[in-house]
Amino acid sequence: MAACVRFRGVGQEVLVTEDLSRGGLCFMSRQLFIEGTRIEVAAPYTPGGVNIFSDYRIQAVQKPAKGNLIRYHAMHIGLALAG
Numbered sequence: 001m002a003a004c005v006r007f008r009g010v011g012q013e014v015l016v017t018e019d020l021s022r023g024g025l026c027f028m029s030r031q032l033f034i035e036g037t038r039i040e041v042a043a044p045y046t047p048g049g050v051n052i053f054s055d056y057r058i059q060a061v062q063k064p065a066k067g068n069l070i071r072y073h074a075m076h077i078g079l080a081l082a083g
Contacts (some may be wrong), residue, residue, distance in 0.1 A: 003043035004051060005026065017043055024056065024076050028069040033058045039074065 001020055006012035010031060017027040021045055033039070037058045042051035057073040062069055 001043055002045045003041055004031065005039055005041050006053065007037070007039045012028055013022040014045060014047070024059070024074055025066065026073050028071050030070070032070065032074060033061065035059065035061055041074070
């Protein structure tokens with residue numbers, strides 16, 4: 001499912017989630033986040049549409065042995081902004 005992840009000071013990134021449930025999600029990104037980082041996620045995401053962003057916190061970081069995509073597990077922590 002398409003998602004938009006946004007984070008203060010860095011911007012936003014449209015990506016595909018690997019796993020999405022009521023309590024959290026898993027995604028891969030080139031951005032480097034540390035555990036505990038707060039992010040906002042709209043999933044599903046529609047470019048140019050009205051998307052609702054919810055707050056998430058990075059719970060786990062898995063750096064790959066090869067490549068430059070990092071896998072993140074994030075926990076849902078509440079509603080953020082409509083945008």
